[in-house]
Amino acid sequence: MRSKTFLLYAGLVVLFLALAIPGASAADTAKAGYITVGIAPVAQFDAHYAFTTIPTKVEFVDTSLGSKPMTWEWDFGDGVTSTEQNPSHTYLRRGTYTVKLTVKNAYGTSTAIKTDYISVGMPPKAAFVGSPTSGGAPMTVAFTDQSTGQVNKWTWDFGDGQGSNEQNPVHTYWAAGNYNVILTVSNEFGISDAMRNEYITVSGDLAAKFDAFPSSGKAPLATRFTDRSTGSPTAWSWDFGDGMTSNQQHPSHTFMTAGSYNVKLTITRGTETASTTQIINVGGVPDADFVGSPLQVNPNENVQFTDKSGHAPTAWSWDFGDTATSTVQNPSHSYQVKGIYTVALTARNENGKDTETKTGYVNVGMPPKADFRPVTTPYAQYAVPKTVQFVDQSTNMPTSWAWDFGDGATSTEQMPTHVYMKEGTYTVTLTVKNNFGSDTAIKQDLITVGGGAAVDFVADKTTVGVGRVVSFTDLSTSNPTNWVWDFGDGTTGTGPNPDHVYRATGVYDVTLTASNPYLTNTRTKNQYITVLSIPRADFVADRTKGGAPMAVAFTDKSSNAPTAWKWDFGDGASSTEQNPTHTYTTLGVYSVTLTASNKDGSDTITKVNYISTTLAPVAEFKANRQVGKAPFIVEFTDLSSNNPTSWSWDFGDGTSSTEQNPRHIYLYEGSYDVSLTVANQYGADSIYKTGTSAPASAVVTTEAPAAAATEQPAAVATAEAPAAAKPTTQAPLSAAVPLLATVIALIGAVFVSRK
Numbered sequence: 135m136r137s138k139t140f141l142l143y144a145g146l147v148v149l150f151l152a153l154a155i156p157g158a159s160a161a162d163t164a165k166a167g168y169i170t171v172g173i174a175p176v177a178q179f180d181a182h183y184a185f186t187t188i189p190t191k192v193e194f195v196d197t198s199l200g201s202k203p204m205t206w207e208w209d210f211g212d213g214v215t216s217t218e219q220n221p222s223h224t225y226l227r228r229g230t231y232t233v234k235l236t237v238k239n240a241y242g243t244s245t246a247i248k249t250d251y252i253s254v255g256m257p258p259k260a261a262f263v264g265s266p267t268s269g270g271a272p273m274t275v276a277f278t279d280q281s282t283g284q285v286n287k288w289t290w291d292f293g294d295g296q297g298s299n300e301q302n303p304v305h306t307y308w309a310a311g312n313y314n315v316i317l318t319v320s321n322e323f324g325i326s327d328a329m330r331n332e333y334i335t336v337s338g339d340l341a342a343k344f345d346a347f348p349s350s351g352k353a354p355l356a357t358r359f360t361d362r363s364t365g366s367p368t369a370w371s372w373d374f375g376d377g378m379t380s381n382q383q384h385p386s387h388t389f390m391t392a393g394s395y396n397v398k399l400t401i402t403r404g405t406e407t408a409s410t411t412q413i414i415n416v417g418g419v420p421d422a423d424f425v426g427s428p429l430q431v432n433p434n435e436n437v438q439f440t441d442k443s444g445h446a447p448t449a450w451s452w453d454f455g456d457t458a459t460s461t462v463q464n465p466s467h468s469y470q471v472k473g474i475y476t477v478a479l480t481a482r483n484e485n486g487k488d489t490e491t492k493t494g495y496v497n498v499g500m501p502p503k504a505d506f507r508p509v510t511t512p513y514a515q516y517a518v519p520k521t522v523q524f525v526d527q528s529t530n531m532p533t534s535w536a537w538d539f540g541d542g543a544t545s546t547e548q549m550p551t552h553v554y555m556k557e558g559t560y561t562v563t564l565t566v567k568n569n570f571g572s573d574t575a576i577k578q579d580l581i582t583v584g585g586g587a588a589v590d591f592v593a594d595k596t597t598v599g600v601g602r603v604v605s606f607t608d609l610s611t612s613n614p615t616n617w618v619w620d621f622g623d624g625t626t627g628t629g630p631n632p633d634h635v636y637r638a639t640g641v642y643d644v645t646l647t648a649s650n651p652y653l654t655n656t657r658t659k660n661q662y663i664t665v666l667s668i669p670r671a672d673f674v675a676d677r678t679k680g681g682a683p684m685a686v687a688f689t690d691k692s693s694n695a696p697t698a699w700k701w702d703f704g705d706g707a708s709s710t711e712q713n714p715t716h717t718y719t720t721l722g723v724y725s726v727t728l729t730a731s732n733k734d735g736s737d738t739i740t741k742v743n744y745i746s747t748t749l750a751p752v753a754e755f756k757a758n759r760q761v762g763k764a765p766f767i768v769e770f771t772d773l774s775s776n777n778p779t780s781w782s783w784d785f786g787d788g789t790s791s792t793e794q795n796p797r798h799i800y801l802y803e804g805s806y807d808v809s810l811t812v813a814n815q816y817g818a819d820s821i822y823k824t825g826t827s828a829p830a831s832a833v834v835t836t837e838a839p840a841a842a843a844t845e846q847p848a849a850v851a852t853a854e855a856p857a858a859a860k861p862t863t864q865a866p867l868s869a870a871v872p873l874l875a876t877v878i879a880l881i882g883a884v885f886v887s888r889k
C-alpha cells in the first residue's frame with residue numbers, strides 16, 4: 135500500500151515539476167505573441183537621494199514588470215550588491231556611479247543599466263544641443279540642457295552678446311553670422327563649461343558667388359564649379375553659356391569647343407533669387423576688356439579708349455553707342471550729342487572672339503538725376519534704434535552724393551548705412567552732382583522708427599461645424615517672435631499658425647497679441663468664427679470582405695445630430711436610410727460615400743476601396759482564451775468566409791493542424807504567434823495574429839539622468855497582419871518529460887483505485 139501511495143505522490147510531483155518549472159531556453163527565446171503563457175520580466179527602477187550630501191543614502195525603488203514570484207540582483211556601482219526588492223544603500227565617497235538591476239522570474243531575465251545614474255558630491259558636466267542650428271535671420275533656436283549630475287545654476291552665452299539663466303532657453307538671432315554658444319553649469323562642488331564653436335549659423339541676404347577651376351585652357355576644357363553663395367540658398371540653377379545647364383550645387387562641366395562662355399549661377403531661397411556671372415575662356419579666345427578716359431565730357435570732346443583684352447587679340451571692333459564704330463586697337467572718339475552712351479568692344483584672334491559691353495559708360499553733357507531707396511530687414515521694421523541702408527539709384531553718372539537723414543545726421547557716401555536712435559518719422563534728402571550739374575530728391579516721411587506693429591491674421595474658414603479644425607495664420611508685418619491667441623471660447627494658443635477646435639456652437643471673437651523684442655500689439659476680430667451644429671459624417675460596416683452576394687450592414691456614426699443621410703455604395707446603388715443594409719451581387723472593390731445633413735449644413739466622407747467581394751475565402755479566427763498557465767488548452771474557432779475547403783494552422787510552438795476548429799495544448803511557458811491559411815478552388819488567404827507582450831530577456835541601458843524604463847503594454851491580438859515569417863518558441867523541456875509524468879501519475883491512480 136505504501137509503495138502504491140508513494141508512486142502516486144511521486145508521479146504527481148514529477149507532473150507538477152514538468153508543468154510548473156520552465157527551462158532556461160523558454161525564458162531566453164520567448165517572444166511577443168497571440169498566445170501568452172506567463173509574462174517575462176522587464177527590469178526598471180527609480181532612486182531618491184540628495185545629490186550634494188556625503189555620505190549619501192539612496193532609496194532604490196523597483197518598478198519592474200512581469201509575473202511573480204521574482205528575484206532581484208542589484209549592483210550599486212561601488213562594489214556593493216543587494217538582493218532586496220527595494221534596497222537602501224549609502225555611498226560613502228564622492229563619485230558618479232552606474233547602477234544595474236537584474237530581475238528574474240519563471241519566464242525569463244531582464245537587466246536595466248543606468249549609466250552615471252548616481253552622482254554624489256560631484257560637479258556637473260555641461261552638455262547641450264540646439265535646434266535648429268542653421269537658417270535665415272531672424273532665427274529662433276531652442277536650446278536643451280543635457281548636463282549630467284546635479285545642476286543648481288545655468289549660464290548661457292549665445293555668442294551675440296545675449297545670454298540666459300534658464301535651463302532650456304529659447305533665443306532669437308537677429309543678424310547673419312556664425313555664433314559660438316557656451317553653457318556653464320554649477321553646483322556646490324564646482325562648475326563645468328560646454329562650448330560649441332560656430333555652432334549656430336544664421337544666413338542673411340542671398341548673395342550668389344562661385345569659383346571655377348580651371349577658368350581657362352584648351353578645348354575640351356573640364357571645369358569644376360564650386361558654389362560659394364551666402365544666405366543659405368535652397369536651389370541652384372547653372373547656365374554654362376553653351377546651351378547646357380545644371381541644378382547641382384557643385385557641378386562639373388566640359389566645354390567642348392573654343393570660345394568665351396558667360397557662366398551664370400542663379401540661387402533661390404523661397405521667393406528670393408540672386409545671380410552672378412563669370413567668363414570661362416576656352417582655347418585661348420580673347421578676354422575682351424577696355425577703359426575709357428575721361429568718362430564725363432562735353433559734346434565734341436575726345437574720349438580715349440584703351441584695349442585691355444587678354445589672350446592676344448589680333449582684331450578689334452568698337453561700338454561707341456552713337457552709331458559710330460572703329461577697328462583700331464586704342465581709338466579716340468568724340469560724341470556730338472548730349473547723352474549717356476553704352477560702349478562695346480569685340481576682340482578676336484584665331485581661336486575665337488569675345489565681347490565686353492559697358493552699359494551707360496560715357497556721360498556726354500548730362501547732369502545727374504537723383505533717386506534712392508531705403509533697405510531695412512523686416513524684423514527691424516519697428517525697432518528702436520533702427521538701422522537703415524540707403525541705396526543710390528541715381529542716373530546719369532553722378533560723381534558726388536550728399537545725404538540728409540532728417541535727424542541732423544549727414545553722409546557723403548554713395549551707399550550709406552545710418553542708425554536712427556529715437557522714435558519718429560524722418561524725411562530723407564539726397565543731392566547728387568557731376569561735371570554738368572546737380573539734382574536733389576526729397577522723400578517726405580520716408581523712415582518710421584518705432585510705432586505700433588501691424589498685427590493681422592486670417593482663418594482658413596470662418597463658418598464651421600462643432601468639432602472641426604480651424605487653422606489660423608499670422609499676417610503681422612512686424613516680424614513678431616511671440617504670439618498669444620484668444621480663440622473666444624475660453625481657450626488660448628501660441629505660435630504663428632495654430633489650429634483650434636471649437637467644441638460648442640456660437641459666434642466667437644478672436645484676438646491675436648503679437649510681440650517682438652521691441653513692442654507688443656493686439657488685434658481683435660469681432661464675431662469672426664461662427665460654429666454651427668454641422669454634422670461630421672462617419673460610418674462603419676459590419677463586414678468589408680466576403681463572397682458575392684454579400685449583405686453589408688452600414689451603421690451611421692455621424693456626430694452633431696444629422697437629420698438626413700445619403701449613401702452611395704459604389705456599385706451604382708444608393709440609400710437615404712440612416713443605417714441601411716446593402717447586398718453586393720458582383721465581384722469587385724467598392725468605395726462607399728456618406729453625406730450627412732441637418733439644417734446647419736452637410737458633411738461628406740468617402741472610404742476608398744472599403745468593400746471587396748471575392749469568391750476566394752477570407753481568413754479569420756478567434757481563440758476562446760489567450761493568456762494562462764501551462765499546460766494551457768486553447769480552442770480555436772474558424773471564422774473564415776466564402777466557404778474554405780482546407781485549413782492550415784500554425785500554433786507557433788512548432789506544431790500545426792489541418793482541422794477546421796482545432797483544440798491545442800500549449801505545454802510550455804512562452805509567447806506564441808498563430809496563423810491560419812484557408813483555401814478553396816478560387817484561391818487562398820492567410821491571417822497572422824501576434825501580440826505586444828514584453829520580451830522574455832532584455833537589457834535596458836539608460837544614460838544619466840535616467841528615467842524609468844517604459845512600461846510594456848499587455849498582450850494585444852492583431853486582427854489582421856501581413857503573413858510574415860512566424861517565430862516559434864523553443865520548448866524548455868522535452869515533450870517526453872510531461873508525458874512520462876502524466877503516465878506515472880495515472881499508474882499511481884490506478885493502483886490506488888484497485889485497492
